[in-house]
Amino acid sequence: MESDSEIVGGRWEAQALAGLSQQLGKSGARLELVVIGGAALDLAGSPRSGNEGR
């Protein structure tokens, strides 16, 4: 069974998502997001994923 940290990906992704959660909390929003592509494919900026979407 994968741990949550393995699912979320590398360090920057985990940091970014934690930051996103914090920001959403400030605005009182609650969201459930779905990553449709492969691991981190919707996340631009990492050496692996680029910004190519699918």
Place this chain on the structure above:
Amino acid sequence: MGLVSGSEVTSSKPFPDELARAVSQVALDLNLPEDWLNPGPTDLLDFGLPEGFLNRAHRVEIGPPLTVYFCDRFDQVHFKLYAMVDNGGGRHAEDLRALDPTPEELVAAARWTTTHDPSEGFRGQLVLALAEFGVRDVDIG
């Protein structure tokens, strides 16, 4: 990137205002590209995700305001095969190889991709792509 609405996955394009603002702020805070989080392949939703997608997805509660579902390997095989055929191989083919899909997974994925692109041209390329993975003479619907 999609949004969960009840038991459905809906398009995130464009991002809701509160999400767009939060993404921008995180980009500033962490020195990331403005589009570090983007709608990505939301167009896949137009013709439907693989059956059972959300049930297979890995749910991670990042914090009380944010829960993220990461797609399962089985569904990644679907998306990667589609991308490989649609875009002509390249890194998608490499990604698909890295997933080390079984013939059964590839056939399931192939059937799904034809619901997104039923054209003969796509089907021809799909057959070639499957052959690259040693899958031949199968019924892809």
